[in-house]
Amino acid sequence: MTYFIAGTDTDCGKTFVASALLHRAKQNGTTLGVKPIASGCEVTEQGLRNSDALSLMAQSSLQLAYEQVNPFAFVPAIAPHIAAKKIGLSLTPQVIVEHLKSLPFAEVDFALVEGAGGWRLPLGEGAYLSDVVKQLNLPVILVVGVKLGALNHALLTQEALLADGIRIAGWVANIVDIAMSEPEENLASLEQMMSSPCLGIIPHLAEGDAVQAAEFLDLNLLK
Numbered sequence: 001m002t003y004f005i006a007g008t009d010t011d012c013g014k015t016f017v018a019s020a021l022l023h024r025a026k027q028n029g030t031t032l033g034v035k036p037i038a039s040g041c042e043v044t045e046q047g048l049r050n051s052d053a054l055s056l057m058a059q060s061s062l063q064l065a066y067e068q069v070n071p072f073a074f075v076p077a078i079a080p081h082i083a084a085k086k087i088g089l090s091l092t093p094q095v096i097v098e099h100l101k102s103l104p105f106a107e108v109d110f111a112l113v114e115g116a117g118g119w120r121l122p123l124g125e126g127a128y129l130s131d132v133v134k135q136l137n138l139p140v141i142l143v144v145g146v147k148l149g150a151l152n153h154a155l156l157t158q159e160a161l162l163a164d165g166i167r168i169a170g171w172v173a174n175i176v177d178i179a180m181s182e183p184e185e186n187l188a189s190l191e192q193m194m195s196s197p198c199l200g201i202i203p204h205l206a207e208g209d210a211v212q213a214a215e216f217l218d219l220n221l222l223k
């Protein structure tokens with residue numbers, strides 16, 4: 001099954017959670033994680049490389065060429081559609097859809113397509129990355145960064161997903177702010193207000209280890 005990883009905002013820990021999900025799934029089957037769009041890439045001898053895409057590759061059973069995992073890579077850490085425009089690239093939903101359709105998702109048991117930014121990432125000219133998810137009819141796993149404002153961000157993102165006709169398969173709470181006031185009460189509110197099952201609550205991990213984080217996830221709860 002292939003899922004799209006969406007986040008409540010830019011710094012909610014999408015890649016961290018996605019890597020943990022892949023590691024958990026790898027214990028019972030084959031996995032593949034891709035990140036079609038990435039800004040903030042480093043220039044290397046092998047070409048542009050993004051740390052998020054490399055993290056997904058590290059937890060993937062099926063190893064693809066980097067360019068298959070992250071075909072749209074940009075150096076500046078800015079909105080991808082602005083970065084694309086600067087180099088004369090047209091970033092459209094159709095070109096992303098065609099690339100994803102070319103990948104061997106059917107060869108693995110569990111696959112993730114990680115987004116960039118929040119749900120409504122602009123691609124330019126009135127198009128959004130969410131259009132790609134709608135065209136491919138991918139169910140979404142939502143990563144909620146637990147910090148001040150998390151309830152509002154989570155509910156607004158859930159509303160947007162449901163309004164777009166997207167099936168939310170589950171959500172993961174990732175404790176971003178260890179100093180957040182009343183975390184238990186906020187988590188209880190989230191569990192009450194979210195329409196899909198909570199796949200796990202990942203505590204604040206100093207090392208940010210995806211292998212350790214995987215212990216807090218239950219993929220059996222996926223709708």
